[in-house]
Amino acid sequence: MTEATKAAAEQSAPAAGAPAAAAPRDRAQPAAGRGAALRVEGAGISFGGFQAVRGIDLDIPAGEFLCLLGPSGCGKSTLLSAMAGFVQVSKGSLTADGATVSGPGPGIGMVFQNSEVLFDWMTVHQNVTFGPRMRGLGRAEQNRVADEFLGLVGLRHCADRYPGQLSGGMRQRVQIARVLANEPSVVLMDEPFGALDAQTRQVLQQETDRIWRASGCTVVFVTHDIDEAILLADRVAVMTAGPAASIKSLYTVELPRPRDASDPAALRLRDKLRQDIAEEVRKAMQDQGLDQDTEAAAGTTAGQDAVRLDQEARSA
Amino acid sequence: MTITTTKAPDRTRTLPRRTGKAAGQRLRTLGLYVLAILVGLGAWQLVAMEYGPSLVASPRETLSAAGELAADGTLGNSIVASSRRILIGWGLGVLVGAPVGLLIGQIRIVRQLLEPYTEFFRFIPPVAFVTLAVVWLGIGETSKVVLIFYTAVFIVTLNTSAGVMAVNESKVRAAASLGASRSQILRRVVLPATVPYIFTGARLAMGNCFLTIVSAEIVAAQVGLGSLIWTSRNYGRIDWVFVGIITLGVLGLVYDRVLRLIASRVLYKYGVKA
Ligand SMILES: Nc1ncnc2c1ncn2[C@@H]1O[C@H](COP(=O)(O)OP(=O)(O)OP(=O)(O)O)[C@@H](O)[C@H]1O
Ligand SMILES: [Mg+2]
Numbered sequence: 001m002t003e004a005t006k007a008a009a010e011q012s013a014p015a016a017g018a019p020a021a022a023a024p025r026d027r028a029q030p031a032a033g034r035g036a037a038l039r040v041e042g043a044g045i046s047f048g049g050f051q052a053v054r055g056i057d058l059d060i061p062a063g064e065f066l067c068l069l070g071p072s073g074c075g076k077s078t079l080l081s082a083m084a085g086f087v088q089v090s091k092g093s094l095t096a097d098g099a100t101v102s103g104p105g106p107g108i109g110m111v112f113q114n115s116e117v118l119f120d121w122m123t124v125h126q127n128v129t130f131g132p133r134m135r136g137l138g139r140a141e142q143n144r145v146a147d148e149f150l151g152l153v154g155l156r157h158c159a160d161r162y163p164g165q166l167s168g169g170m171r172q173r174v175q176i177a178r179v180l181a182n183e184p185s186v187v188l189m190d191e192p193f194g195a196l197d198a199q200t201r202q203v204l205q206q207e208t209d210r211i212w213r214a215s216g217c218t219v220v221f222v223t224h225d226i227d228e229a230i231l232l233a234d235r236v237a238v239m240t241a242g243p244a245a246s247i248k249s250l251y252t253v254e255l256p257r258p259r260d261a262s263d264p265a266a267l268r269l270r271d272k273l274r275q276d277i278a279e280e281v282r283k284a285m286q287d288q289g290l291d292q293d294t295e296a297a298a299g300t301t302a303g304q305d306a307v308r309l310d311q312e313a314r315s316a
Numbered sequence: 317m318t319i320t321t322t323k324a325p326d327r328t329r330t331l332p333r334r335t336g337k338a339a340g341q342r343l344r345t346l347g348l349y350v351l352a353i354l355v356g357l358g359a360w361q362l363v364a365m366e367y368g369p370s371l372v373a374s375p376r377e378t379l380s381a382a383g384e385l386a387a388d389g390t391l392g393n394s395i396v397a398s399s400r401r402i403l404i405g406w407g408l409g410v411l412v413g414a415p416v417g418l419l420i421g422q423i424r425i426v427r428q429l430l431e432p433y434t435e436f437f438r439f440i441p442p443v444a445f446v447t448l449a450v451v452w453l454g455i456g457e458t459s460k461v462v463l464i465f466y467t468a469v470f471i472v473t474l475n476t477s478a479g480v481m482a483v484n485e486s487k488v489r490a491a492a493s494l495g496a497s498r499s500q501i502l503r504r505v506v507l508p509a510t511v512p513y514i515f516t517g518a519r520l521a522m523g524n525c526f527l528t529i530v531s532a533e534i535v536a537a538q539v540g541l542g543s544l545i546w547t548s549r550n551y552g553r554i555d556w557v558f559v560g561i562i563t564l565g566v567l568g569l570v571y572d573r574v575l576r577l578i579a580s581r582v583l584y585k586y587g588v589k590a
């Protein structure tokens with residue numbers, strides 16, 4: 001690894017709360033860009049009287065892979081739902097390639113954490129060709145699409161099975177193939193591998209990386225897993241604790257792909273991300289009056305990473 | 317009239333496996349069924365001996381009465397007449413109830429417009445309408461079929477709309493973000509996801525139609541199982557009453573079995589467990 005990339009991994013952590021600027025895109029771009037640029041400006045989302053997120057600014061250039069981290073319940077899924085057009089921003093604006101996102105559509109695909117979103121009464125083939133079928137594509141074209149995208153996720157041999165006959169990892173692959181079959185310009189992924197075992201997760205992370213580079217679409221990927229974010233992202237955004245959560249910090253991951261988790265720059269970035277998240281978890285705990293045993297509590301909420309951070313702090 | 321709704325169906329599929337153990341289980345179940353029926357027949361026999369044929373017809377008397385009624389065609393005609401009314405009324409009830417339930421569940425304005433009526437009429441049992449049906453529609457087939465239809469349509473509608481409300485919201489969102497329009501979502505996602513509920517509604521409705529058919533035929537019918545039971549009473553033929561009652565039960569059982577068999581063949585991929 002060169003000095004330049006090392007330095008790059010350490011750059012660009014704006015002060016908490018400050019609007020994050022778009023990362024400079026001077027690196028090698030993924031394949032032929034059909035991604036759309038997502039722009040979120042001063043976005044706020046409320047449910048009734050409850051303000052989930054506020055003042056979100058994100059400028060996501062076409063073809064970027066952005067990971068979204070943050071304490072549980074801060075509003076990551078909410079922000080993603082707005083990007084998908086499922087909920088409307090109550091303040092500010094949200095545009096894809098300059099056009100306001102006003103509702104869900106095939107241009108912006110969503111991979112959900114829970115594979116219950118697959119249609120159980122359809123075969124894998126029918127699930128994957130659902131989008132093209134809704135658009136009225138002919139049977140031959142549908143078969144081509146199924147072949148291509150099931151091939152991409154390595155599930156051609158399962159085309160005639162039903163989702164209920166697949167493993168959790170296979171179902172998530174079907175979901176990914178189904179979204180990609182629409183050739184969307186933006187793919188949103190909400191903890192897509194959260195429910196999978198470590199091995200399957202690793203395989204799917206690698207596949208995601210490969211598929212993203214082949215497709216060139218813009219990806220916003222929500223995760224709890226800091227290592228997953230470092231492995232996949234061009235940039236990582238950390239959200240503050242809710243309610244009225246916003247973007248706390250934004251890091252550019254200037255590590256060469258495929259990524260090496262043991263790279264010193266990756267380790268440094270991981271520590272920073274851990275600190276950021278643990279800080280937010282602590283704040284949330286204090287807000288809830290749980291500050292006596294904040295460290296332990298923060299550990300359980302932020303997951304292993306915060307625990308590890310605490311242990312490191314104690315042993316230091 | 318009881319209206320129940322299904323729990324969210326468990327969609328995990330298991331491949332059918334016919335091992336020796338499963339076969340043993342089936343045999344055991346069958347054996348227990350036979351045992352239960354024999355015990356029931358025995359108890360019936362004892363009761364009949366205790367109270368005599370003017371109050372309780374014994375199994376043997378009932379069987380010979382059935383032979384008698386079958387020989388002169390009364391039993392066959394009754395079964396055919398009642399079945400016809402039930403199948404037509406129930407079929408129409410499902411055909412109307414399922415789409416109406418879908419619309420009530422899916423489109424808020426339809427729900428708001430129809431809810432006052434569904435909430436009102438669900439408390440009025442079909443029996444309450446027997447007199448009106450005869451006065452308005454005459455003693456012909458129409459009044460009976462309409463009463464059966466009324467019985468079926470509410471149960472199917474309410475079950476279907478409950479099913480629609482239970483459809484996983486993320487499934488609908490996923491379909492929308494895959495480019496499906498509102499009507500495509502309704503037909504391709506909401507309807508299939510609701511099939512187990514519609515099926516349960518149809519089964520419950522079938523049971524209730526048997527309740528209704530007896531009251532409908534008691535008031536006005538020349539032929540039918542309800543009318544058989546009623547006229548037998550007037551002739552003082554307790555054994556014929558027994559034949560009518562048992563035939564109703566067996567017929568209901570057979571229809572339910574057939575329904576479940578068809579469903580398990582045709583609808584299994586929608587998660588219908590029958
Ligand atoms: N439909 C809704 N109605 C009311 N409040 C909601 C709704 N959806 C989310 N919220 C609230 O908004 C906040 C953010 O929720 P969200 O699901 O976006 O969090 P998250 O960051 O995705 O959490 P997690 O990491 O646990 O998935 C939470 O406080 C939640 O209670
Ligand atoms: Mg979430």
